[in-house]
Amino acid sequence: MSPAAESKLLFAGPMGAGKTTAVATISDRPPVSSEADNLDRGQCDKASTTVGLDYGETRLDDGHRLRLYGLPGQERFAFLWRVAADGALGVILLADHRRPEGADQLTPYLEALDGFARRGAMVVGVSHADRGGLATGHYSSALLARGLRLPVFTVDVRQRGDVLLLLETLLLQLEAVELLS
Amino acid sequence: MSFFSRPDVAAPDLVVACMGLDGRNETSLKALLPLLRERFGLHCQLSEDPTRADLVFYEAGNRLAQALLRREQAGQGALYVACSAQPDSAEVLPLPFSASRVLGRLQEARSRRSRTPTAGAGERVVQLHQLLDQPDAAGVEIEIGGQLGWLDRSRRQLHWPGEVDADLLAGLISGPLRLRPVSALQLASATARSLTAQSWDRLLWPLAVTSGGATPLPGLVSGRAFRIEDWPDFGTLGRRPVDLRCVALLLRRPLSLDQLVALTGLSPASVLGVLNAAALCRRLQGVSVQPLARSAVGTGPGSIGALLGRVRRVFSMEAA
Secondary structure (H helix, E strand, C coil): CCCCCEEEEEEECCCCCCHHHHHHHHCCCCCECCEEECCCCCCCCCCEEECCCEEEEEECCCCCEEEEEECCCCHHHHHHHHHHHCCCCEEEEEEECCCCCHHHHHHHHHHHCHHHHHCCCEEEEEECCCCCCCHHHHHHHHHHHCCCCCCEEECCCCCHHHHHHHHHHHHHHHHHHHHHC | CCHHHCCCCCCCCEEEEEECCCHHHHHHHHHHHHHHHHHHCCCEEEECCHHHCCEEEEECCCHHHHHHHHHHHHHHCCEEEEEECCCCCCCCEECCCCHHHHHHHHHHHHHCCCCCCCHHHHHHHHHHHHHHHCCCCCEEEEEECCEEEEEECCCCEEEECCCCCHHHHHHHHHCCEEEEEECHHHHHHHHCCCCEEEECHHHHHHHHHHCCCCCCCCCCCCCEEEEECCCCCHHHHCCCHHHHHHHHHHHHCCECHHHHHHHHCCCHHHHHHHHHHHHHCCCEEEEECCCCCHHHCCCCCCHHHHHHHHHHHHCCCCCC
């Protein structure tokens, strides 16, 4: 990584998984959101959804800026995912465990952001699951079937500690790649 | 030099550890200890391993610390001090730390200092590990305080009357306990009852890391490297930087205990605690050791490590 004064971090996943909340949880200031009425209530029963990008940022102690981008969840915005991914440090991919399609909900994001997943620049957070630790097994198995050994953690994205756990693990994975490559 | 032949260093008056405190308070404690040494001659060493400490300052809600505290109350001697920014009783130490209150706790810990090793917990980890390895057993029955539960080896699940809590952990660490292997038929019959099925990591991982890495489990021999095939769910286990750091590396390539120590700068006991936990949870595979590239060791944090350090500082996160 260059000594640039900023890094970009992406939050991806389907509607309702908690991307907007996760960005807001660790952003220094209220994120800029592009919410619009949700016209696709069959996909997710919430009144509004992100149609552009959510944007937040965190200033580190040396002025380094960590830019936080929440990607729109709907697949018709896949072109935007790829544009936003350019130069990003990594991806926090969120899943909504209430969705009936289970681990398949991650497929479009894993395909569009495959390069991040392959080089370990991705972590998966499963929201809306109980804390028994069984929910994540389905997602881990689906990832392993794709040859991916990514961390899959049960999280509540309203909790700053949970979002930071994902961020820290992402950075530790990148550090491991850097150390052992 | 191998961990297995590592000599002891000069012992301090007290070993102090923190559990679950944010980085700001941990840093403030680190700054206080040398000052107290200069002023009062009390030589304290900070350790990341609470099971080897004489005094543990812990965040009042930390579940692992509560389990360890219950074991200490069973008579092993270390002093556990709950800390909170909003203490709800006189026994809870207010945060941020003040020198006089910390000094009071240090003196109390010194007066009751006891270096009882955690052999009891370590022996239980070994016993459980061996029972789970028995070829004719499908699982292990656990009886603690009149409650029965089962570990299912093939699914890596615990079936218990409720969710894993500090009482259960404490009972497994130090309370009266009965363990016995069960057949597939016995296991199927037992788990058909109305029990809570959960990942066994929730019980076994904390049990192994709280045993202090004093004893390598069978198979964790010097001269072998180990790898982990998939991540435990640290969203349910709770964040321990030592676990995260070691698992991230062991996912990337097989490493021996000594290589992990060299790469991370962590103590051998801490690293062994993680290896024990992964082995007990059946997440560890042993392979032959391959040498590390020279560039990987002793070069300090790279660009990502430096960024991680800044992120931890700005969010007051405890480091490994």
